[in-house]
Amino acid sequence: MPSAPRSAPPAAAAHGPARWRLSVAPMMDWTDRHCRYFHRLITRHARLYTEMVTTGALLHGDVARHLDFHAEEHPVALQLGGSEPADLAHGARLAERWGYDEVNLNCGCPSERVQRGAFGACLMNEAPLVARCVAAMREATRLPVTVKHRIGLGRSESYGFVRDFVGTVAEAGCSVFIVHARNAWLEGLSPKENREVPPLRYEVVRQLKQDFPALTLVVNGGVGDATQIAGHLATLDGVMVGRAAYHDPWSMAGWDARFFGDPAAQVLAPDRDAVEAAMVGHMLRQQAAGVPWSHVARHMLGLWNGTPGARRWRQVWSDHRLKGRDPREVGRLAREARLQGRAVAAAAEDSPTG
Numbered sequence: 001m002p003s004a005p006r007s008a009p010p011a012a013a014a015h016g017p018a019r020w021r022l023s024v025a026p027m028m029d030w031t032d033r034h035c036r037y038f039h040r041l042i043t044r045h046a047r048l049y050t051e052m053v054t055t056g057a058l059l060h061g062d063v064a065r066h067l068d069f070h071a072e073e074h075p076v077a078l079q080l081g082g083s084e085p086a087d088l089a090h091g092a093r094l095a096e097r098w099g100y101d102e103v104n105l106n107c108g109c110p111s112e113r114v115q116r117g118a119f120g121a122c123l124m125n126e127a128p129l130v131a132r133c134v135a136a137m138r139e140a141t142r143l144p145v146t147v148k149h150r151i152g153l154g155r156s157e158s159y160g161f162v163r164d165f166v167g168t169v170a171e172a173g174c175s176v177f178i179v180h181a182r183n184a185w186l187e188g189l190s191p192k193e194n195r196e197v198p199p200l201r202y203e204v205v206r207q208l209k210q211d212f213p214a215l216t217l218v219v220n221g222g223v224g225d226a227t228q229i230a231g232h233l234a235t236l237d238g239v240m241v242g243r244a245a246y247h248d249p250w251s252m253a254g255w256d257a258r259f260f261g262d263p264a265a266q267v268l269a270p271d272r273d274a275v276e277a278a279m280v281g282h283m284l285r286q287q288a289a290g291v292p293w294s295h296v297a298r299h300m301l302g303l304w305n306g307t308p309g310a311r312r313w314r315q316v317w318s319d320h321r322l323k324g325r326d327p328r329e330v331g332r333l334a335r336e337a338r339l340q341g342r343a344v345a346a347a348a349e350d351s352p353t354g
Helices: 016-020 033-042 055-060 063-067 085-098 112-116 120-125 127-140 159-171 202-211 226-233 243-247 249-260 272-288 293-300 310-317 327-350
Strands: 022-024 047-054 076-081 102-107 145-153 176-184 216-220 238-241
Touching: 016 176, 016 216, 022 249, 033 047, 033 249, 033 272, 033 293, 047 055, 047 102, 055 063, 055 076, 055 085, 063 085, 076 085, 085 102, 085 127, 102 120, 102 127, 120 127, 120 145, 120 159, 127 145, 127 159, 145 159, 145 202, 159 176, 159 202, 176 202, 202 216, 226 238, 226 249, 243 249, 272 293, 272 327, 293 327, 310 327
Parallel strands: 022 047, 022 238, 047 076, 076 102, 102 145, 145 176, 176 216, 216 238
Antiparallel strands: none
């Protein structure tokens, strides 16, 4: 267990409410430390979030396995799942000890497993309890304590429900709310369907900002391209991008220059070959520590999306028959496959159509 915080975020990182200007969402089974390392190679300033870590895992499991991260990941936030104030306070203390930049409470996950644990989205029905949790966490740490939640539960579209939830939790000292602009339907939908079926209602988040102008309001849900991000930033404090960032990671390459105003971003902008090479280096280091390189490579399969040869490249990196090979060799094979695919596409474009 680290005895002191890890290295600080980059000096150019935003301060105050602007820290939440643009972020990548916590996503179970996706945003592990290897995914976050990959994303940080593409954007220096976007805030990154861990997968949800339950308080039970921190009380009874391998703490280091759940909390270790790379210093390069800053700014990085730990998302906790739980409903017992004392347990969440313990998690918040650990977050500070490990060197995270924020601790976030999950009040938005609709999965049945989370419901059985009486946390996640069902906590929106218990705003006073969430307020006690937030108060306990704030007492335990100097880190910002934030809440991620939905705009409602079930098929009710009552604005008063989410307004009162935010108001109650804000009274406990929470000033940053990350709002997934969909209801959570706790019955009849899978977690995947809950990310797609309930309608998006961004106007609810905008109304929250009007009613609580002193709070930092970050919108999440269905946001993909830079034009959508810019549109939301015109009225809200921040945008959190989820699946679009994971499946099309290169869409983040322009974020630092456009949304953080980093003058060095244009000059120091990464290219995909360099990012891939850095990931191969990361795979080698992780392999030496006993982590199969395939656990790392799975997160970068979208790197070349939208370019000729991308499908062939993905096929090489995801070929289970190559898992015993050196990742440098696999990288060479993937590059050759991608270039072959690009050549085939170019030849098809040049051929007469008759």
